[in-house]
Amino acid sequence: MSYTIDRTFKGENFDAIVERTRAALAAKGFGVLTEIDVKATMKKKIDADMDNYLILGACNPGMANEAIKVEPRVGAMLPCNVIVRSLPGAEIMVSAIDPEASMQAIPNATLHSVAGKVRDMLKEAVEAI
Numbered sequence: 198m199s200y201t202i203d204r205t206f207k208g209e210n211f212d213a214i215v216e217r218t219r220a221a222l223a224a225k226g227f228g229v230l231t232e233i234d235v236k237a238t239m240k241k242k243i244d245a246d247m248d249n250y251l252i253l254g255a256c257n258p259g260m261a262n263e264a265i266k267v268e269p270r271v272g273a274m275l276p277c278n279v280i281v282r283s284l285p286g287a288e289i290m291v292s293a294i295d296p297e298a299s300m301q302a303i304p305n306a307t308l309h310s311v312a313g314k315v316r317d318m319l320k321e322a323v324e325a326i
Contacts, residue, residue, distance in 0.1 A: 201292040221325040227255040248283035267307045293319040
C-alpha cells in the first residue's frame with residue numbers, strides 16, 4: 198500500500214499549483230493550519246540548496262473531531278500533510294498522506310473507517326487540482 202496520494206503536473210507554474218492545491222483542499226472542507234517552506238528552511242538552517250518543497254498541514258475540522266472522539270491520541274498524527282514539490286524535468290508533484298496507511302499502526306476499527314472517509318476526500322481534492 199502506498200502511503201501517499203499523488204498527482205504530477207508537467208510544465209505548470211509551482212505557485213499556481215500551490216494555489217490550486219489550497220483551493221481543492223478548501224472545496225473538500227480542509228483548511229491549511231500550517232505551512233512549511235522546506236526549501237527556505239534548509240537554506241536558512243544549513244545553507245542547503247534544494248528545489249521547491251512546501252508542506253501544507255491540512256485539516257478538516259469535522260473529520261478531525263470525529264477521529265479524536267474515537268482515538269484521543271490520534272492528534273499526534275494530525276494534521277494531514279500535503280506536499281507540493283518541484284521535480285526534475287519541469288514537473289511538480291502533489292502528494293497527500295494516505296490516512297488509511299498512516300492509521301494502520303492504531304488498532305481501532307472505527308478510526309480506520311474515519312481514515313477511509315478522509316482518504317476519499319483527499320483523493321478527490323488531489324484529483325481536482
